[in-house]
Amino acid sequence: MESTGLVLVALALGLAVGAGFMTLLHMAEHHGRRAAEVVNPAVPDGVDQVLDALETAGAVVDPSNNVIKASQAAVSMGLVWNRQLVHTELLDLIGQVRRSGEPISENLILSRGPFGDASMRVRVRLARLGTRYVLLLAEDRTEAFRLDEVRRDFVANISHELKTPIAAVGLLAEALNQAADEPLQVRRFATRLTTESGRLSRLTQEIIELSRLQAQDSLTEPEIVNVDAIVAAAVDQSRVTAEAAQVTIALGKKSRAEVSGDERLLVMAVHNLVANAVNYSGDGSRVGVGVRKNAGVVEISVTDQGVGIEEADLDRIFERFFRVDQARSRHTGGTGLGLAIVKHIVQIHGGDIRVWSQPGSGSTFTIRLPEAPYPAPAAIGDTP
Structure with missing residues (x-):
């Protein structure tokens, strides 16, 4: 009987020790899992x-x-x-x-x-x-903030630019009224009034044009257009101004180059460059306009012998309303939007525009556009 009791006690102790050992094993396993989670955490599902x-x-x-x-x-x-x-x-x-x-x-x-x-x-x-x-x-949201700042600056610049000709028109109209009995004064004020209204009209038109260009990322209905015809039309629009300033516009030989694009917009871009070259050139100077093809790229270059552009201003000349020479630009009726328009036109045609300039020696602006894949055959009488 006594031996049986000893056996039962031994069994109970064994069970207790075994249970304790299993508990220790379970706790060690649990701590091991927690340690593994800390060292190598798992991302929640999904x-x-x-x-x-x-x-x-x-x-x-x-x-x-x-x-x-x-x-x-x-x-x-x-x-x-x-x-x-x-x-x-x-x-x-x-x-x-x-x-x-x-x-x-x-x-x-x-x-x-x-x-x-x-x-x-x-x-x-x-x-x-x-x-x-x-x-x-x-x-x-960096780009969104940048665009907001651009829009705010644009509105502020438009307000500033419009204020000057609008104020001038108002003052001239008042002066005309007061000088009604003086024919010479009336003619002088009327001429000034015509100049300011023309400037206001150009500014308004260029603002509208620039807004349209910024609203589109590509051309909707591009056509194959002749680059020589574009250059000739752009130069013709500046002939009268150039002759008045005694500036000679020299055209290079025909290139027979063609590009895919919008003829009206391309004429506008080249005309803006030619007009700028004429306006910033001295009397009796020369403006050169040439076209060449180079490895699938059509390059339209406009070179003047004007005042040139300082290196610090070269990165800013395509900004809206930026003028290298504020006084000269206002004297020539410039709006400060011409080069911004050129840049946008070139970009939506898949090209780029480059500028070289030397202060006191002149500048060269070069529009680079992809050449149309199948140029037209040479026309009879074209200069090779």
Whole structure:
């Protein structure tokens, strides 16, 4: 009987020890899994697919602020580098989300990448993802802000440019009324009034034209057009002004080049360059206009012997309302929109425009357009 009791006690102790050992094994396994999760955390189900589908930037951050998953856009924008968030501003917002548990939306100005000097405007939204993670979404709004600034500047510039001729027309009309009994004064004021109204009309027309060009990214119905005919028409529009200023316009030989595009717009672009060359050239000088084909590219060049352009201004001359010489431009009736119009016309034709200039020696503007794939045969009488 006593031996049986000893056996039962031994069995109970064995069971207790075994149970304790199994508990220890279970706890060790549990801690091992937790440690593995910390070292190699898993993204909650579905988040991988969501981030991969995002066009905007997205990232998931763990409690140690390690980025465990990021979309390609987040890397491209420079928000994530080496599995870490680059910007302390984002880490501060993540800390706020963890403390409050509430989503946060902010507009930030951040550097583009860990080593970049360029800045970007970003709209970010952060929220908790489960109990351990924080989800960061970011939208690059730099271009949207830039376009808003361009629109604001454009409206401000238009208001400024329109104010001058409108005020002049009002003053001249008042002067005409007061000088009704003086024929010489009436004729002088009427001439001035005609000049200012013409300037106002040109400015209005160019604003409308530029707005139309900016509203389209490509040509709707391009046709094969003869470049020599375009140049001839553009030069003819400037003949009277050139003769009045004693400026000679010299045309190069016929190129028989053709491009695909809108004839009216191309004539406008070349005419703007020729008119600028004439206006900024001195009396008795020469303006050269030539066309050449070069490896599938048609180049239309306009060269003057005018005042030239300083190197610091070369990057700005295609901006709206920018003038190299404010006084001369107003004297010649320039609106400051001509080169901006040229640039947009060339761009929607799939080309580009280049400029070379030497202060005191003159400038050369070159429009480069893709040549039409099947040039027309030479016409009888064309100069080779």
